[in-house]
Amino acid sequence: MKLIKQYILALVIPVTLGACNNDLDEIVYSDVTEQNYTYESATAAMGIVYANMRSLFGHTNFYMVQETTSDELVMPANPSGWDDGGVFKRMHLHTWNSENPQLLNMWNVLYRGVTNANRVISQLESGKVPTPSGESTASLVAEMRAARAFFYWLICDNFGDAPLVTTTTTELPDKAARKEIYDFIVAELTAAMPDLSVETGRPVHGRFNRWAAKALLANIYLNAQVYTGEAKWADCLRECNDIIGSNKYSLETNYRNVFATQNENSAEIVLAVPFDENRGGGFFVDMFSWHAALRDKRAMQVTPWGSGSAMGISQFIDTYDPADKRLADTWLMGAQFALDGVTPLKGSYDKAGQNLVFTKNLPDGLFTGESEGYRQNKFEIKVGARFDLSNDFPFFRYSQVLMMKAECMMRSGDANGAAQIVTDVRRRNFSDPAKAIVTGASLLANTRYRYGYVENYVMVDAGNTDPVQFGGFMDELGWEFAWEAQRRRDNIRFGVFTKKSWLSHKPQGAGRAVFMIPQSAVNSNPKLQ
Template sequence: MKSIKQYILALAITPVMLAACNNNLDEIVYSDVTEQNYTYQSATAAMGIVYANMRDLFGHTTFYMVQETTSDELVMPANPSGWDDGGIYKRLHLHTWNSENPQLLNMWNALYRGVTNANRVISQLESGKVPATGGATKESLIAEMRAARAFFYWLICDNFGDAPLVTTTATDLPDKATRKQIYDFIVAELTEAMPNLSEQTGKEMYGRFNKWAAKALLANVYLNAEVYTGEAKWGDCLRECNDIIGSNKYSLEVDYRNVFITQNDNSPEIVFAVPFDEIHGGGFFVDMFSWHAALRDKRAMQTTPWGSGSAMGVSQFIDTYDPADKRLANTWLMGPQFAIDGVTPLKGSYDKAGQPLVFTKDLPDGLFTGESEGYRQNKFEIKVGARFDLSNDFPFFRYAQVLLMKAECMLRSGDAGGAALLVSDVRKRNFDDPAKATVTGASLLGNTRYKYGYVENYAMVDAGNTDPVQYGGLLDELGWEFAWEAQRRRDDIRFGVFAKKSWLSHKPQGGNRTVFMIPQSAVNSNPKLQ
């Protein structure tokens, strides 16, 4: 998207906090330009690096796929084109990851780079080194950076639990804070920053934390508060959702697919996006690790997806969809595949060499599949002539999520009828038959449609835990609406299935798997993290 350049202008290389490094802390200056003598022309340029750090979260070996492939929604199995990579993907599916899984280190580094840069920019704004420009006040800019820092800490709290809580530019090795302490910090930061945040929407604040994006963040924190602290905060979450709804700043797209098109920066549904641009702001390349190489000709792409791709839908998850739900075809690439002319069949190159490429739903297991098995990503548009990096902005918070967070709070607080009205409102754009779009409170309160169980050779051989999932109907709704949007792991944990249920080749590995261990290289560089 084109407007990315106005606020992601300042790109810098900063040390990776807590990553493996040597013990020589003396700074080596490779240029005459240092932090001490560099003069920022605008606050926007200085703040850009904090937002740019968010783009580091969306590769196949970091936050994005960690959220999806540890859940019951996606899997990344090996296949005849490769994709084993020492077992790093299958360990996420099996919940047998260890502290040396590269995905954990990549996620840790990306999140703490964001924290480190936010701390630096906040300090520079406070000292006046970075001037307030463009009509913004110093207080509003500091509040915005505090909200951005809270965003990174929310993901740290959610994924790692106990972790360092650093709010200054000091270089001392930090101690580990408890998950509750990090949660309390996030809530306090957002609450204190809120009055100074801009209420403006539109181009100038797009991809930045205005008041409504901060409220969406705070609502998410409250939504998962019981997981983080043991104390539910449904009323607090409901309040933040109501504030966003009452602002009348956002609305649902009439067409679901418009949220995910290449030029989606004008969507009225997006509350907070991580902006991407194929030239100026790369980092989003979901087609590279989900699509088959033959699909290059489907969109006349300028680059070739990797092998036969890997990231695909768990067949048990796909089976939960109503066939009349347009989100099925608008989320998953399935069936025969053709070149851009719509006529020429695309063909396989490995176990289906020379045969028409037809994506099938059912998987033998979660460890090894054929090249054409598994439904692939079809949610984010791959434009004709796509490069390696896509220009689709990632809708991290959107209005449909605000409505469904409100619905969940109402459901869990005893208002199933009110929750059903909200869920039906979100569903109706995806069904031609209005009756199909309408759900009841009883259906939301009832069990999930998901047929959990352990699969071998395409068949369920062990159902495992068969306890009904409380509010399972709403869990299904969240899955259909937000597949491929890095939410499923959180939802699985909150609804109690993450550590209890079996799916595909996954069997439960215990409640301690709801957080990830601190990467070993980070522990090696800071003994306080033991």
């Protein structure tokens, strides 16, 4: 058996207590340790850092945390189950606590990414990992610094104050202020940028090149006011303009191509998290959104779980223009049929034996019928799909770069210029070109979202009714990026997250804009109190 000794942050360390002796020396069960293990290539060493990103996309991790705490998605219980001790409904209600498994799972994946990046950077700089011919050590270190900044961005965004560790130390870390983490990320990306590759395409697909790093930096600047209290619109705009000016990326003519099973050649994807049904699993959104009967819709080799759970909040669905193709390209709705397109699929629970027809309206966010709620239709489920999908997740894409630029322009006073960019993004989604056109005034207007608390399908309490500044633009972001793990961040930036009511959610205070450190991490390191 191999034992590869790694330095751990000691944030969450499972400990098994039992019979033991007083010899505390490490017992090595083979002669393979970090000191004498050698990698054949830098790619093998760096791969673990990128592979770790795939762990973010389960139903109890980063992906659904970003969506189900927002006004876009909900994961209610239903006759097939999905209560799971209330872990999903608490995210919708904003009543999560430090014991919620989603927080611990997210924390562990993000800090595992940091730990691995710290180790690989050290090994590259010390020469323990050989640099391939044709590449420079500086470029590989820069790439790992960008990847580490990516993990720290998600830590900063989700947890606020948190440990900031940049070496392979074994000491228990203190918490750093959110502003300190923000400053570190900006400094790291700025320093790494000149050494990052400007190459695009398959050789760097799923890796940080200069443009992916700029997209990351632009996202950090876009949310700087949330993180630090100081807006950085001009800095975000500069990074977006650099990406646009490179002429390396373009919008797909067909919106659905970005989310196809074979999307690795998409000219729109700036940074992907690659998935493969055989060699790189972790993306299985259909398993927790689709009804089991939908197995026959795509002749799948596996059966989705029960009647599924992750679904659109009807108030969000109501904001769409019916002429917007993204409605059907994002949401699975209406009567469902087998692969032949003729045979109706049937319910198994409260609709047992009846034709399966997905309806929009939800009674609340706590318990629904098996056919209530529109489901995921954005990521292609190929015929014969296995448990893990092969769709690469477009974490940053060119459409997002354009929309970040538009938002910076709008917030800086150029709403008409922003409207032209938004119109360009919308064009592919409307058969009538006139319907794609938006104005600066529409972006500045209040949102179309009808916020309020719902009971038994009826809004019974509107809650906070203040207009949402730039609400029209927030709507545009929702239609373009649903199911892409962005909505929580957008809700916070536009002042909605801790103020508005939707479905069964009511505001729970400004403190809910960040998640508490998981209790297991605090138990392992008292410095995190």
